[in-house]
Amino acid sequence: MKAFFAIALISCSLTVKAQIPSKPDAPGLKLFPIKDVHLLPSPFKSAESVDLKYMLAMDPDRLLAPFLREAGLPAKAKSYTNWENTGLDGHVGGHYLTALALMYASNGSPEALKRLNYMLDELKRCQDANGDGYVGGVPGSKELWAEVFKGNVGAIGKKWVPFYNIHKTFAGLRDAYVLTGSQTAKNMFIKFGDWFVKLSTTLTPEQLQTILRTEHGGPNEELADLYALTGDKKYLTAAYSFSHKAILEPLEKDEDKLDNLHANTQIPKVIGFKRIADVSGDNQYDEAARFFWNTVVNKRTVAIGGNSRRELFNPANDFSSMITETQGPETCNTYNMLKLTEALFLTDATSGYMDFYERALYNHILSSQHPTKGGFVYFTPMRPGHYRIYSQPETSMWCCVGSGMENHAKYAEMIYAHDANNLFVNLFIPSTVNWKAKGVVLTQNNTFPETEKTSFTVTETKSGQFTIQVRYPSWIKDNGLKVTINGKAFAVTKQANGYVAIKRAWKKGDKVTVDLPMQTKTERMPDNSNYEAVIHGPIVMAAEIGNKDIPVLFADDSRMGHAPAGKILPLQNMPMFVSTATTNDASFIKPVGNQPLTYSMKGLVYPEKFQSLKLVPFYKVHENRYVIYFEKETPQSFEVIKQKLAAEEEAAAKLAAATVDVIYSGEQQPESDHFIESENSATGVTRGRQFRNAKGWFSYKLVDKNKEGATIRLTYLGNERNKQFNILVNDQFIGKVALDGTNGNDFFTVDYPIPAEVLSKAMNGGLTVKFAAAEGSTTANIYEVRLLKK
Incomplete structure (x- = not known):
């Protein structure tokens, strides 16, 4: 095992002041303190600035309200709504600590530091009032934790993931100390750690493992950090206790048991496994983390570097739901995968880790914030023709808002790394790094990826000889990377770790230029199904197809406001690739004139x-619908599809002419437009189509201004069985439905005529259609309600 110097706190990348001995084989690779790396103008610097504005638009007193409430102290403002007053109260406040600390360290913002200190002072009042080290906003905290300490671990399931919630505060206190040196944060962090230790020694191992079945973040990481900080083994013992064995043990055996598990529940656990390995030398925990990373990155990750649909890991051999679902990769997953990647890189500095990091950073993280208005994305659909929703500071309190504020404050984190004599250049992001131990300042300038090169200038040096290690990306052809030093060619040798070593006695003003020729290629889904994405170098390309039928782009404070629930465009109507190429269709993709990073697909x-x-x-x-993955067909198969499309378009035109009104059940805007009412009702998605059902009932008001309506047409899925319900129009019974599962496995429709006497009594053409479950049953999943003419 390659252990790294144990005092580096992984998730925030700065060295704490306390030290414990490094392992004998420790390579000593570290990231630079983020305060010693400054971003220069680039999309990343712009994203950092937009993020800061978003953070400053938030009200610290509203974020603090849940903590004060649970400590029995008067709040200074009302809590935010959305997830912050419906059970996950306080989780954004924990993320806010980390985000403020990162922003101060990276950006130097005095307002970020002022807010951080204010948050810490107020949280200290809460911790002092609680009296036991605990600080959190979980509703009913005192009662909950009293029950848990008594051994009633079932109480955890009655709250909304309380350990996940308080883990954000635990991590935020650590980061505030490590990134800013706050002694207040350090003392609070240790006291909170003692609370976790007390819990781990009060409950039995079996009780703790029962708790860990529920999403809990990764407190094992912070407890291992406390061991590194203090040298006290009680924290390491607690870190082991808070490690979920049901996930750990298969990974230790190199067994992939991840299909359909909730993705972001697992990734923080594994970050904790890796951190325990780094501070203790535990080879099994290290292997578990490596195997998990390889499995997720190589088998479960799509082109943008993200993973999961509907928050679950795809079955490794079937990514069809990644195309059909609208809830694509979750940003929090990638946020955590980058943390894990960082930890693995620091113990094994190979370019493969940075290839993934770069792909995910540009294409998922950078893309997940609106570039001018601010706001963070939760789901990034891979479904062709769909779109994304952005958060707002006053309405949106999702997990991906908390991690989002962090994401865009730490772009400087992984650009460079160093050991005693090597400076690693990992990412090609314009920036300056100050290697204080060597008296070296290196400045990187470029307009990458719009131009395919970067340069480094030694603007200060006192050390003379050292080695600059430049990453040789996987997306460059063999022998494609070229290096010149002060205008003279340098003989490039790609080392086994995927870096190019440039060792010399450096002088002030020395300039290294690196040519980074990018290839264009197509890349299939991980299951090798016939959907292709176009990648240019590390950059994922997409086609914009307009913004029609997008009801909401910036979220309200509804529970599911983060989900892009607008109209779902038929997959058969999306652009497809048609060619006889069996591997790479990139030969058809041509650059467009003087427009950088813009390509034509004509002929493909x-x-x-x-x-x-x-x-x-x-x-x-x-703010647009887009296509990243294109269905790949041959000319022969496309002819069949064209005939099918023509028939479908003709049928769609006839249906449109016969339609008076239509509701796409389960979709927020169509239901709102039709004044939905319901009791004991729910929504969901099957094969990319949304539905609504009920154990009670639900109703819509159909629009029929010209009194043309005569028939209700409902869309079901054929294999539904044991569903019995009644259909009423204007409270008059018009039909009884009993589905028995005998209609195949496809969607089908049934027409229900509306009696003439019901139509004649309708005032102003108003027709309220109601679906009421029979006693002991539920309604079917209803996908579409259509009012047809006579």
């Missing part, structure tokens, strides 16, 4: 109406 993309579509970097696509 069909139907004909899409021939003028252009590909642009996905991180530049906002």
